[in-house]
Amino acid sequence: MDYIQRAFDDARQGRGSQRPYCDGVIASTVDPTIAPEGMHIFSMFAQWVPESWHAEPHREEVEAFADRLIDGYAELAPNLKGAIVHRQVISPYDMEQEYGLLGGNIFHGELTLNQLFHMRPVAGYADYRTPLRGLYQCGSSTHPGGGVTGIPGRNAAREILRDRRRRKVA
Ligand SMILES: Cc1cc2nc3c(=O)[nH]c(=O)nc-3n(C[C@H](O)[C@H](O)[C@H](O)COP(=O)(O)OP(=O)(O)OC[C@H]3O[C@@H](n4cnc5c(N)ncnc54)[C@H](O)[C@@H]3O)c2cc1C
Known part of the structure; x- marks a missing residue:
């Protein structure tokens, strides 16, 4: 709980989580058809960044956030970094621009x-x-x-x- 709280507090203070929270899934382990043979897709649903980041790309900070995310997994799986051949980082800004999710909110409005x-x-x-x-x-x-x-x-x-x-x- 402390880890998650710290990750959230970072965003409240205007920066991406230094040690992000992540919900990671390697779906290709149950459906090999979604990746080329011998390869995998690792989806990392991560949080948090400041709410305002939906309005601007913040590309460098978002990429750095993704680096920290992978660093976190690499603590558990040291060979992860060397195994990555491609990555796509989708931010709240991208979700607003490309998917029409206002505020980058995945639920079309917070569930409060x-x-x-x-x-x-x-x-x-x-x-x-x-x-x-x-x-x-x-x-x-x-x-x-x-x-x-x-x-x-x-x-x-x-x-x-x-x-x-x-x-x-x-
Ligand atoms: C990155 C991300 C992560 C998420 N993670 C989770 C999670 O872990 N757990 C969870 O419960 N929810 C999650 N959600 C939220 C969840 O995906 C959505 O709330 C849910 O899919 C909404 O369902 P829906 O049926 O309203 O819309 P959608 O699932 O978006 O379905 C709408 C469908 O309509 C189609 N469509 C659009 N326009 C037309 C048209 N003109 N003609 C015909 N078809 C059309 C679209 O192609 C789409 O298939 C996540 C969302 C995002 C973006």
Whole structure:
């Protein structure tokens, strides 16, 4: 917990974590088809950098963050560094620019209490309907938010069916 807290505190103080938190997965160990034979893909989902970094590339700092991340893994697997043939570092800025994730937020808005339930995406529009009849929202910016759950889509489908039933009755 101390390690994670320190990593978070770094970002609050305006710099990328000096010893980042990371959720690493080598998916090619269970699905070899995603990498050439004898090679692997290592996905490192890491945190944290300052919230403001979504607005500017901060390329050098982001690359340095990635170096520290790999250094951390190299403490456990010393041969890791020499085994890397290519890397792609995707920052909050990249996610905003390339994927349209505002603020670089992977959930289309933080999953905090003040942005859930009737407040997601905003008060008055939290029932999956929009001002345009027949246009519904079903992405992770709607309740209950992001994550690989499919629940916003399920909820939106429920409301669509409800509206269709109502229209048939009317
Ligand atoms: C880097 C990153 C890491 C993440 N890590 C996690 C994690 O560890 N755990 C977790 O639970 N969540 C994680 N998430 C969040 C999670 O991936 C999303 O919240 C979730 O995928 C949202 O689901 P969705 O169905 O709303 O949208 P999406 O999964 O984005 O699906 C939308 C689909 O619609 C398609 N599409 C878009 N426009 C059109 C169109 N015009 N016509 C047809 N199709 C279209 C897109 O190609 C896409 O396949 C992560 C997200 C990111 C970016």
